[in-house]
Amino acid sequence: MHGHGYPQPVKQPPPTALLVFLRVVFVVISILSLGFLTWTMMLRLAIVTRKSLDWGLFAAVVVIDILAIVLLGSEPGEEIHTAGGWTGLTLxxxxxxxxxxxxxxxxxxxxxxxxxxxxxxxxxxxxGYPQAQSPYTATTVPQVPPAQRPPHTPSTHHTPPPATPAPPPQRPAPARIDQVRAELDELSEFLRKQDGRPEGGR
Structure with missing residues (x-):
């Protein structure tokens, strides 16, 4: 894959002090010439901005200045006495x-x-460079593997303990069997006595 490359160099504007100086110079020239050189400001602006609007305004200012000069030049004397002269001065x-x-x-x-x-x-x-993510804005919680989890840390998943199987039935102890046998012998002897049989006639 190819990168976006280096950005094209952008022309830096002149220093602010130089721009202020040029603005003052062109304004002063226009005022000292009593407006006859007003077109110089519009010419510089059109060259700097290169906009069709500024070029059109420059042409209009040139036409207005020429018209004002013609009207003022039509005055018969040095002072303004006619409407044409006053119109030219106003323009x-x-x-x-x-x-x-x-x-x-x-x-x-x-x-x-x-x-x-x-x-x-x-x-x-x-x-192409990864953006660092703040730990306070993370949306996921890192999971610690079981091998690395401290012993005191409880697991996030609770598993129920396995069911205890029922103990198998236990056989009676030998002592219990002997006791039952002795009781049966006593019962058998008691019955023989009731029948009047001698003890040795088994």
């Missing part, structure tokens, strides 16, 4: 706040799942 700042919240939550959740998966794969499987 820019609203997208910035929403993307920061989503980026931080998704990035933290992604690397937490990576750490949990790496920890689960780091424990070696115990294939």
């Amino acid at each position: 820019l700042l609203g997208t910035l706040v929403a993307v920061i919240a989503y980026y931080l939550a998704a990035d933290i959740r992604h690397f937490q799942q990576l750490r949990q998966g790496a920890y689960a794969h780091a424990r070696p499987p115990a294939y």
